[in-house]
Amino acid sequence: MTDRIRLTIEGQPQGKGRPRVTRRGHAFTPTRTREYEARIAAAARGAHQGDPLEGPLVLTVDAYHARPAKPPRGHQARELSLLAAPCWMRGSRYPDADNIAKAIADGLEGIAYANDSQLVEITCRRWWAEMDGPARVEVTVSRAYRP
Numbered sequence: 001m002t003d004r005i006r007l008t009i010e011g012q013p014q015g016k017g018r019p020r021v022t023r024r025g026h027a028f029t030p031t032r033t034r035e036y037e038a039r040i041a042a043a044a045r046g047a048h049q050g051d052p053l054e055g056p057l058v059l060t061v062d063a064y065h066a067r068p069a070k071p072p073r074g075h076q077a078r079e080l081s082l083l084a085a086p087c088w089m090r091g092s093r094y095p096d097a098d099n100i101a102k103a104i105a106d107g108l109e110g111i112a113y114a115n116d117s118q119l120v121e122i123t124c125r126r127w128w129a130e131m132d133g134p135a136r137v138e139v140t141v142s143r144a145y146r147p
Contacts, residue, residue: 036103040104066129
């Protein structure tokens with residue numbers, strides 16, 4: 001039985017969209033969010049064919065955003081071109097890290113783990129992709145061990 005699942009979701013990181021409510025009070029998930037969660041699920045099925053992990057789990061998400069052509073307005077390193085900035089330089093772009101983690105957690109549910117209530121620790125970091133590197137999200141789900 002495996003203790004860790006690693007997968008990569010190609011493309012620009014997306015966050016969990018707000019639920020939309022109809023005039024009659026019916027709530028639904030936006031189409032773009034449903035499609036992104038389906039891509040996450042497909043990547044998870046490709047990386048893990050076994051049963052879902054059991055017990056307390058740790059989710060680690062590294063979101064690599066495509067570099068913009070110029071720095072965002074108000075960026076602290078405005079005089080630096082983001083094309084030349086190192087890959088560790090953090091971006092202050094949307095989506096928020098917590099919304100990225102929510103979309104990933106929901107997309108992995110039923111494949112990597114039975115229920116996202118098993119997640120006892122979630123880490124989500126946002127980065128700029130490497131020079132000419134692809135936008136992507138790298139995900140690791142592992143068992144939580146007590147020290």
